[in-house]
Amino acid sequence: MSSPGTYQCSTTSYELRCNECGKTYGNRPLSACPDCLAPLEVQYDLDSVRGRLTRESIARGPASMWRYQDLLPVIRAFQPDLPVGFTPLVRARNLGRRLGSNNLYLKNDAVCSPTLSFKDRVVSVALANAQAFGFTTVGCSSTGNLANATAAQAARLGLKACILVPSDLEAAKVLNTQVYGARLVRIAGNYDHVNRLCTLIADEYRWGFVNVNLRPYYAEGSKTVGYEIAEQLGWRLPDNVVCPMAGGSLIRKIRKAFQEFVALGLVEDKPVRFFGAQATGCSPIAHAVKNGWDLIEPQRPQTIARSLAIGNPADGPAAARMIQETGGWAEDVSDVELVSGIQELAEDEGIFTETAGGVTTAVTARLLSQGRIGRDELTVVCITGNGLKTTDALHGRFAEEYAVRPKLSDFDQYIRSVEPELFGIQAEPALAGGAH
Ligand SMILES: *Cc1c(COP(=O)(O)O)cnc(C)c1O
Ligand SMILES: [Zn+2]
Secondary structure, eight states: OOOOOOOOOTTOOEEEEETTTOOEEESSSOOBOTTTOOBEEEEEOGGGTTTTOOHHHHHTSOSSGGGGGGGSSSOTTOOOOSOOOOOOEEEOHHHHHHHTOSSEEEEEGGGOTTTSBTHHHHHHHHHHHHHHHTOSEEEEEOSSHHHHHHHHHHHHHTOEEEEEEETTOOHHHHHHHHTTTOEEEEESSOHHHHHHHHHHHHHHHTOEETTTTTHHHHHHTTHHHHHHHHHHTTSOOOSEEEEEOSSSHHHHHHHHHHHHHHHTTSSOOOOOEEEEEEETTBOHHHHHHHHTOSSOOOOOOOSSOGGGOOSSOTTHHHHHHHHHHTTOEEEEEOHHHHHHHHHHHHHHHSOOBOHHHHHHHHHHHHHHHHTSSOTTSOEEEEEOBBGGGOGGGGTTSSOOOOOOOSSHHHHHHHHHHHOTTTTTOOOOTTOOOOOO
16 A cells, blocks of 8 residues: 655645644644644745735635635645635625624525535645645545535545544435445444544555544635635624634634734734634533633533534634634524524525524524624624535424415415415415315
8 A cells, every 4th residue: 555645845835833832744644743642733934925915816816715725735736626615705684683783794605615515625625635645545534514525526536535424414414425426434423433433544544534634734724714704805804703613623714814814914903703603412612611711521412413513622622712812702502593593594694504504693693692792893604504414404394285286266265374464465264274
């Protein structure tokens, strides 16, 4: 078996660095510092792009996350092949009215290409590195969306894919992985069991696991959500960001993106508060924030928000610390509340999100009603996944209607009986609905 190694490239302006001890490791498939076991993070030499990278040069780039290629850890020669990211940022007037905000925006990664979640971004960067390192088989441990994104992009790049998931995953997420020809392995355990197993497999088989040995590169892909928010707001930063948390990576990387834009003079500096959203049934990071801790007490996940169900989040401590540093907060909502969140976002803004987006919407409602977010503050809410993948969450909420005969008189009777007010027609008091 070939043994993928490091890459060195004289023009590479980034390398892995330990968050704790500061030791650097060049570029190699490695996620934790061998000395202190802390997560490794990609560190850039921003001076190498300073001056060269302007608002105009970025705006001239492709309509995808690759317009920020100079700020992503890929070798210079890398040629992006898929238009991932650059999703809409939309004003949410109706939802804002419902929740008590005059200045609410949605970053809509429910429509991220190609697999309808923000995980397409992280996988793009991870697989570019898998190829640079010479891996021919890639994989991931996943709560669902990562599995979809890895399987699809591996197919496109001609890489073999082996993907491990907890056995209780939603059927749509399983199918959305298998359809791309990936080998999907269900593991009898929760995500944390799956992840630990993947660490062992990556070493033994020398496979490139996007969120294990390639994790530092993978995580940088999340920065593109932050770059896009700043650019789409007209090159400025918001007051608040509300972001769902699983491993705790995305929320941190949005902040890193803002800080890099400030350092490069692309946006004016201003304080931005970060708010984390979790489901109560798996809320180790929110729990830590509420208690003022920067350590995580692992939990056993028990929620329908499976894409957020990581009981022992790798970036949890750093995320909790960061939220507190910015003056933000974290909240968690019940499964019942998150389903209402899905419904409200769909009815108010025409966006159908998955359970994670229901969590984020319901947490935003909570933060506004608590007064932690002010009604006039510019607040961006990150919607990270698509509702078609978690239709089970809405099971039984809508009655299956009986079939009306294809006659105007039948339709007339029917609509008067079920929706007299909505369509402004006269009610038919004698009819209570039902087949005739
Ligand atoms: C993975 C995921 C998240 C959380 O990402 P982390 O970076 O692990 O915190 C949020 N939303 C959705 C839909 C996801 O799939
Ligand atoms: Zn270290």
